[in-house]
Amino acid sequence: MDPHLLRTYVTVARLASFSDAARELGYTQSAVSQQIAALEQDLGAPLLTRRPVAPTAAGDRLLEHAGPLLLRLDAARADVVRMAAAPEHGLTLATAATALAPRVLAALPPSGVTLRVLPRDEVPAAVATGTADLGLVDGLAAPSDPLRLPDVAPLTTYGVGEEPVRVLLPDTHPLAHRTGLRLGDLADARWLDAPDAGLPLAQLRAANGGQGFRRAMRYEGTDVRTLTALAAAGHGLTLLPCSAATEVPGTVAVPVVEPRVVHRTELVYAGAPGGAAAVAEALVGRL
The missing domain is CATH 1.10.10.10 (Winged helix-like DNA-binding domain superfamily/Winged helix DNA-binding domain)
Known part of the structure; x- marks a missing residue:
């Protein structure tokens, strides 16, 4: 063909x-x-x-x-x-919004970096096709489990971090004062569907055996602050990594205690060692 x-x-x-x-x-x-x-x-x-x-x-x-x-x-x-290609003089890093934890930002080189925030599913393709030198992908996973990436090309991956996840909900919610929550208990709640600003509902369903987590409102942006404002206004719950679940007035961030899941971030690049790959290894070393 x-x-x-x-x-x-x-x-x-x-x-x-x-x-x-x-x-x-x-x-x-x-x-x-x-x-x-x-x-x-x-x-x-x-x-x-x-x-x-x-x-x-x-x-x-x-x-x-x-x-x-x-x-x-x-x-x-x-x-x-x-x-x-000739030696690189700059670096383009494609990333999902929720992959940009403060420790990741602190580990970036001090100059020569272009940061491109993309929908989560587009990051591997951007690296594979050369529109980005490196990528940061993230998602919900069991501790130490690698993420499942689309098979777009041979990509090298490094796990660069795992952190707990929290449910962000209004402080008037009946569960707001719990010390921990089970995802299964929230399967019938009203959720914000924000695949590129929070953790996708499909990943919550997978962690819950494929059931529940109906959408109350869909947000198609990448701004986490907008997502937290929607949660504060009572439009639905959202699941965020601990570092992103900064409580804003009117919200509470409650840890997930069951199942044992974490927010995992991985660095991906394509090609042989050298250039962007060398920067990737240095970045992983600093993390």
Whole structure:
């Protein structure tokens, strides 16, 4: 399968238009049509209906494969380019918002760093494709267990920290004065769904056997302060690492005592030792 044709197909499917895809890709509309026809002939199946432009069942299945395939190709290109590149004069660090604990920030080099806060799931891909030199990923895990990262490319990982987690809830909540909470007791509570500012509800469900933790409100930003303000206003509970669960007026941060889970942070990079990798090792050493 020609990846060039696959990229054209993904663009047409995303935009639902041959003409819009042609403008975005810099082709003529007839060239785009020819490329789609060539891919359909190669696979022996129609991939798009024409009026309206929409994926067929086979086209939907191809889209499921296309994202990981194209990302892997971009990662391979970035890895080879990285090996041949000139020595670095700066460093780009992609990170999830909740991975930036104070001790991590204190360990960063004093100069030459560009910090890029991204949605948690996009950090490994940014490192794999070379748009970031290093990444900080985080999540909920059992003590000493590694995080499960998407298989976007060969990535080297270092565990750089684990800390307790706390439930942030309004100080008027019936459970606000407990000394500890079990996640299972909160499965039916109203929760804030903030996948990139707090710990994702999917990870709470996984720790609770896949049940509970319904969404009361969704917050799609990365600002932890906004998330804590929403919790203080009574819009729902949220789970945060201890260092981020700074109590603001009207809230209480209560430790989770069961199950035994921690907030784990890992540093990831791609490529051979040297350059960014050397900085990664120095950063891990300081942590």
